[in-house]
Amino acid sequence: MKKLVLVLALAVSAPLWARSGKLASEVMPQGAYFRHVTPDGVVHLNRTLSTNAIRNGYQLLDSHGRVLEEVEGVNLNDEEARKLRMERARQAREDKELLRLYAGPDDAERARDRKIDALELSISYEENNLAQLQMKLDDEIATAARSEQAGKPVPDGVQEAIDRLKRQIGNSEAKLADFDREVKDVNAEYTPIIERLTEIEKGKK
Secondary structure, three states: OOOEEEOOOOOOOOOOOOOOOOOHHHOOOOOOEEEEEOOOOOEEEEOOOOHHHHHHOEEEEOOOOOEEEEEOOOOOOHHHHHHHHHHHHHHHHHHHHHHHHOOOHHHHHHHHHHHHHHHHHHHHHHHHHHHHHHHHHHHHHHHHHHHHHOOOOOOHHHHHHHHHHHHHHHHHHHHHHHHHHHHHHHHHHHHHHHHHHHHHHHHHO
């Protein structure tokens, strides 16, 4: 007959399985506990997920003893098990922060789109500025060409205007390149956020 060892860790520390969006055992409903059987047939009931449970496989039970999730054992050494618990704790903290910032993936998408819309407005403004600078440069170059065709030197003021406009065009093009990079950075920033929030949302269903 299997012996029953009841070990209830009443003080649950940081939620190692809180809302990861993958396993029910990572949601940890109120009053739930873990059950696992050691190779010698001893049944353990714990509020926290132990290294032995990870190794031997475990069941997550609700407060009424119903099985919510059954997880196969993983052959881990102590260090691997510790790293796994730390990783779950880290993920739980990150998930908690994400849920504090965003109500869900749709909310994160709206935040991303607002940032991109602001950048695109700046891009539109700078493109218009660049077009005007280019038109002015073309006019100055045309003036210089007429002077050269008439056998006259290019007026100092015209040459200075050409040099100044070329510098301004270079600065404008650099701004546009920066804006393009910022758009890519915003997309790169929000892609994993939206993906994670989508996983969390699926885990709630």
